[in-house]
Amino acid sequence: MHFGTSPLDFSIQAYQEGVNPPVTKPNPEFLNDIGEEGMRDLLERFYMGLFESPIKNIFPESKEEMLIAAGHSADFFIQICGGPKHFNKNRGAPQMRGRHAPFRITPNARLHWLVTFEEALQPIIKEKQTSEANIQSFWNYLNVFSQWMINSKD
């Protein structure tokens, strides 16, 4: 049930151990509307948020390295939203679970990761850079696929 004026639903699906729920890619309209630059800005905000978050210890230690990491992530998100395959070109095949394996990703770390992403999305919502349906589709992707990255109970 929604009490606000926005139909956006940022609820987080409960993690079920051993289950990798089916993933739907975000609507490409999300990228079309915000543009590649908008996606890069989003990932920079997100990584700067992670830098200050309770899970900062699993990420690179310096701001400079975080900005480089944000660039790699932006390459991926542009690609998964149907844009140019920057990630494949710069980093190789995504293999996301394997790439996350060196880091301890717990169910709780996922929650912080998602809440930090929700904060980074706020300017896109406030500035109406795209429709709420497209933002919802992007969130749904994060909500589901982030469960796949969990590799540690606690």
Ligand code: HEM
């Ligand atoms: C929708 C789910 C997720 C996606 C699409 C995603 C995407 C990515 C990408 C593209 C990279 C860069 C890999 C590279 O360039 O080699 C990355 C790295 C990383 N991710 Fe994720 N990730 C997700 C979920 C998570 C979660 C839930 C956590 C932890 C709570 C996490 C922690 C990390 C860490 C520690 C790194 C390495 C540092 C960095 O390069 O950013 N990721 N992720």
